[in-house]
Amino acid sequence: MSYIVEIENLTKDYEVGFWKKKKVRALDGLNLKVESNQIFGFLGGNGAGKTTTIKILMSLIFPTEGGAKILGEDITDVKMHASIGYCPENPYFYDYLTARELMNYFGELFGLDSAERKRRTEELLTKVGLDEKDWNKQLRKFSKGMQQRVGLAQSLINDPKIVFLDEPMSGLDPIGRREIRELIAELREQGKTVFMSTHILSDIEALCDNVAILRKGKLAATGKLDDLLTRGGERQIFEINVKGVSKERLQTLIADVPTAEIYAKPNGANIHVQDESDIEAVLRIIKPSGGKLVSIQPVKQSLEELFAKETG
Amino acid sequence: MNRIFVIARNAFREAVRDRVLYNLVVFVLLITASAVFLGELTAGHEARTIVNLGLSAMLVFGAFIAIFVGVSLVSKEIEKRTVYAVFSKPVGRGEFIIGKYLGLCLTLLVNVLIMGGGVSLALLYVGGYELAFSIWGSIALVFFELTILTAVAILFSSFSSPALSALLTFLIFIIGHFSASLRDFAENLGSGAAKVFFNAIYYVLPNLSHFSFITNAANGEAPPVSMLGGAFAYALVYAAILLSLTILVFSRRNFK
Numbered sequence: 001m002s003y004i005v006e007i008e009n010l011t012k013d014y015e016v017g018f019w020k021k022k023k024v025r026a027l028d029g030l031n032l033k034v035e036s037n038q039i040f041g042f043l044g045g046n047g048a049g050k051t052t053t054i055k056i057l058m059s060l061i062f063p064t065e066g067g068a069k070i071l072g073e074d075i076t077d078v079k080m081h082a083s084i085g086y087c088p089e090n091p092y093f094y095d096y097l098t099a100r101e102l103m104n105y106f107g108e109l110f111g112l113d114s115a116e117r118k119r120r121t122e123e124l125l126t127k128v129g130l131d132e133k134d135w136n137k138q139l140r141k142f143s144k145g146m147q148q149r150v151g152l153a154q155s156l157i158n159d160p161k162i163v164f165l166d167e168p169m170s171g172l173d174p175i176g177r178r179e180i181r182e183l184i185a186e187l188r189e190q191g192k193t194v195f196m197s198t199h200i201l202s203d204i205e206a207l208c209d210n211v212a213i214l215r216k217g218k219l220a221a222t223g224k225l226d227d228l229l230t231r232g233g234e235r236q237i238f239e240i241n242v243k244g245v246s247k248e249r250l251q252t253l254i255a256d257v258p259t260a261e262i263y264a265k266p267n268g269a270n271i272h273v274q275d276e277s278d279i280e281a282v283l284r285i286i287k288p289s290g291g292k293l294v295s296i297q298p299v300k301q302s303l304e305e306l307f308a309k310e311t312g
Numbered sequence: 313m314n315r316i317f318v319i320a321r322n323a324f325r326e327a328v329r330d331r332v333l334y335n336l337v338v339f340v341l342l343i344t345a346s347a348v349f350l351g352e353l354t355a356g357h358e359a360r361t362i363v364n365l366g367l368s369a370m371l372v373f374g375a376f377i378a379i380f381v382g383v384s385l386v387s388k389e390i391e392k393r394t395v396y397a398v399f400s401k402p403v404g405r406g407e408f409i410i411g412k413y414l415g416l417c418l419t420l421l422v423n424v425l426i427m428g429g430g431v432s433l434a435l436l437y438v439g440g441y442e443l444a445f446s447i448w449g450s451i452a453l454v455f456f457e458l459t460i461l462t463a464v465a466i467l468f469s470s471f472s473s474p475a476l477s478a479l480l481t482f483l484i485f486i487i488g489h490f491s492a493s494l495r496d497f498a499e500n501l502g503s504g505a506a507k508v509f510f511n512a513i514y515y516v517l518p519n520l521s522h523f524s525f526i527t528n529a530a531n532g533e534a535p536p537v538s539m540l541g542g543a544f545a546y547a548l549v550y551a552a553i554l555l556s557l558t559i560l561v562f563s564r565r566n567f568k
């Protein structure tokens with residue numbers, strides 16, 4: 001198995017204070033491997049070290065210890081940048097350029113020919129939802145959300161294999177968030193890899209295949225999002241959703257299934273059981289009671305709970 | 313190589329859009345005014361005065377641009393975080409420094425050429441036909457000097473604040489012009505640590521007297537080819553050394 005991103009023992013101390021004597025450890029021996037063709041969520045609370053990690057991957061800052069590879073190449077080799085994209089956190093660009101000029105300039109740095117630059121510029125600026133009338137405006141006149149959209153567009157100018165997005169949704173309005181969400185999902189369809197940091201739980205739930213959760217510069221958890229959520233408690237809970245029968249009536253009927261807990265809801269009830277064999281028992285009781293089965297599903301720990309536990 | 317030119321062109325565009333070339337307006341007004349009025353005061357010497365004033369102003373204006381634009385050339389990009397997106401492209405730190413440097417040199421070249429054109433026109437206007445052509449060698453020397461100054465400004469700004477860098481670059485500009493006196497001073501000290509010290513300064517700091525030809529130019533002299541070639545080679549080597557040092561420092565820099 002080869003990985004598209006491999007991070008090994010990554011450690012970063014920021015030197016602070018006038019004499020740079022004091023050290024703040026932002027990353028502490030981080031190990032992480034990311035497979036290609038997926039949306040990878042890089043999670044963690046404020047100050048957990050997400051931006052620090054991504055900046056090291058982009059060679060903007062240098063690790064105190066450890067290293068990393070992207071696409072099998074060491075991060076110190078900037079030639080590999082030809083096949084990657086990056087949108088910084090709260091990006092800021094040359095404010096004397098227009099959106100179109102910026103895209104063209106970055107396209108030139110990648111050595112794209114002029115027809116290709118024009119085609120991709122127009123395609124991407126449209127895709128990130130930037131109004132055509134703003135394309136020829138100087139970036140100093142752009143709002144935060146507009147800057148963010150340009151940031152996303154420029155990160156894709158070279159049609160990268162993997163793109164690193166540091167909080168791609170920040171500063172966007174609800175429609176913008178939906179548009180960018182669709183854009184990110186589309187990148188996966190195209191076989192690309194998206195490595196994104198974010199705090200927005202609904203985006204993680206909607207987009208991410210795998211996640212890593214960072215806490216104080218260390219890896220707190222990593223894996224498939226579904227697994228992390230179901231792993232939640234030690235015991236697996238199933239929820240049986242029925243209608244046409246009240247909580248009170250069920251309570252008397254199900255008295256001999258000890259693990260069952262019943263929660264009322266409009267027109268019916270939710271029954272939680274802790275064992276797959278108990279599902280059968282409950283179903284046998286519901287049928288004659290006149291209740292109708294709506295659904296059975298494993299209860300996931302909510303993402304919020306997971307986040308609170310792992311980042312806390 | 314291509315990326316260096318792309319970066320240089322963008323740096324030039326930045327300077328133009330930041331209205332750096334507006335200094336030309338002031339310069340043109342100055343030269344026009346002197347051509348029209350000074351001539352009446354210093355009858356017979358007007359052409360000489362225009363050359364003196366024009367080339368001196370060209371050097372001073374250029375030095376201002378080299379110092380103030382030069383010290384912010386790279387530091388502004390770090391401060392505003394525009395470097396983040398640039399270095400996620402296949403751009404080396406050295407390519408960036410050289411590109412930015414060449415961009416500012418191009419700006420200075422355009423500035424000097426337009427100013428030189430202005431001075432020539434003013435000379436033609438007052439009848440100094442020969443001077444209008446003979447000054448161009450001295451103009452080239454002014455430009456070479458400015459390329460050194462730009463390299464000094466970038467080097468300082470790679471490890472110190474823009475304000476301090478501007479001050480230090482200005483000092484080097486001044487001391488560089490008195491380089492010869494510095495050596496004489498060192499010789500007169502006889503021996504000892506002080507002599508070694510001043511000699512060291514003499515050899516390390518740029519010797520800008522290689523580029524001073526304004527007074528001669530006003531007398532109608534053109535710098536000999538050997539002087540032009542020597543000054544060109546000196547500027548090239550000196551700037552190359554300073555840029556290499558800058559790249560060395562800049563390559564280890566964390567952008568926080």
Ligand SMILES: Nc1ncnc2c1ncn2[C@@H]1O[C@H](COP(=O)(O)OP(=O)(O)OP(=O)(O)O)[C@@H](O)[C@H]1O
Nearest residue numbers: 014016024026045046047048049050051052053568
């Ligand atoms: N330039 C810097 N100088 C000193 N300390 C820094 C610097 N940048 C970050 N840090 C510290 O490093 C740690 C990690 O910061 P980082 O920006 O990587 O967090 P983050 O996970 O991106 O947070 P957020 O979600 O707020 O963006 C924090 O403790 C922060 O204070």
Ligand SMILES: [Mg+2]
Nearest residue numbers: 050051052089
């Ligand atoms: Mg961050």
